[in-house]
Amino acid sequence: MGKPPNLYAFQSADELAASLRAYVLDAQNNALERHQVFRVALSGGSLPKVLAKALLEESNGEGKVQFDKWEIFFADERAVPLDHEDSNYKLVKEEMLDKIPAELGKPTVHPIDIKYLDDIQEMADQYEKTLVSVFAARDSVRLPTFDLLLLGCGPDGHTCSLFPGSPLLRETDPWVLPISDSPKPPPKRITLSLPVVCHGTKIGFVATGGGKKGIMKQIFDTDEGRQLPCGLVNENAQERVSWFVDSPAIEGVSFPARRGSL
Numbered sequence: 269m270g271k272p273p274n275l276y277a278f279q280s281a282d283e284l285a286a287s288l289r290a291y292v293l294d295a296q297n298n299a300l301e302r303h304q305v306f307r308v309a310l311s312g313g314s315l316p317k318v319l320a321k322a323l324l325e326e327s328n329g330e331g332k333v334q335f336d337k338w339e340i341f342f343a344d345e346r347a348v349p350l351d352h353e354d355s356n357y358k359l360v361k362e363e364m365l366d367k368i369p370a371e372l373g374k375p376t377v378h379p380i381d382i383k384y385l386d387d388i389q390e391m392a393d394q395y396e397k398t399l400v401s402v403f404a405a406r407d408s409v410r411l412p413t414f415d416l417l418l419l420g421c422g423p424d425g426h427t428c429s430l431f432p433g434s435p436l437l438r439e440t441d442p443w444v445l446p447i448s449d450s451p452k453p454p455p456k457r458i459t460l461s462l463p464v465v466c467h468g469t470k471i472g473f474v475a476t477g478g479g480k481k482g483i484m485k486q487i488f489d490t491d492e493g494r495q496l497p498c499g500l501v502n503e504n505a506q507e508r509v510s511w512f513v514d515s516p517a518i519e520g521v522s523f524p525a526r527r528g529s530l
């Protein structure tokens with residue numbers, strides 16, 4: 269048995285952003301020491317905005333974000349054009365990429381290939397090929413190891429586009445999966461598989477606001493919650509998982525949270 273996931277709780281968005289920055293920088297610096305590149309997967313939802321605040325506004329203190337060493341992938345993506353309002357790429361671009369000051373460098377970004385909008389199986393396969401080309405040949409690496417995955421938690425306990433009760437949760441072979449009936453619109457998406465998510469060196473969740481308190485209590489305090497997608501990531505990746513939450517999101521949660529800093 270490993271150690272449980274880390275749950276960090278903050279009073280304010282500024283405190284959360286400062287700790288998230290320290291966490292991301294630590295992951296970045298460790299990755300750069302190991303292999304001179306930082307491979308990150310990002311989800312959509314509220315995460316890109318919080319991340320941009322952490323990395324672009326909180327510039328005091330330790331270390332520098334070396335965006336020119338970043339390779340950014342999408343933990344999940346909606347099968348829509350890259351300039352569509354549902355696109356996670358557009359969200360990340362507008363919230364963060366377009367605002368990166370020139371002196372921090374430009375990350376390499378891996379969006380979906382919109383040639384395959386009408387064939388999401390092919391889109392997933394092609395995205396997997398992108399991962400293969402970056403992480404090594406599929407045959408020699410059982411799973412790609414992201415240095416960091418930064419994820420959100422839906423009100424039903426979903427993460428990426430892995431939804432509660434979905435058969436996709438049982439898929440162990442593909443790295444990237446298509447989904448055509450997502451309960452959260454739009455219905456057609458691709459997502460990293462659960463084994464790929466859980467294989468990350470570090471997995472960070474950001475969940476804020478009172479709207480999250482019911483699901484946080486379920487995930488951290490109940491056996492059923494541990495079977496939800498976010499709970500499964502906690503169970504499988506244990507101390508490699510860190511949650512960054514605000515006080516309203518964990519009101520009533522019994523699982524011990526560390527308050528105020530990393």
Ligand SMILES: O=C(O)[C@H](O)[C@@H](O)[C@H](O)[C@H](O)COP(=O)(O)O
Binds near residue numbers: 312423426429
């Ligand atoms: O593309 C998506 O739909 C997201 O990747 C999704 O998994 C999101 O992260 C959660 O729904 C949490 O969203 P919030 O952070 O907005 O609550």
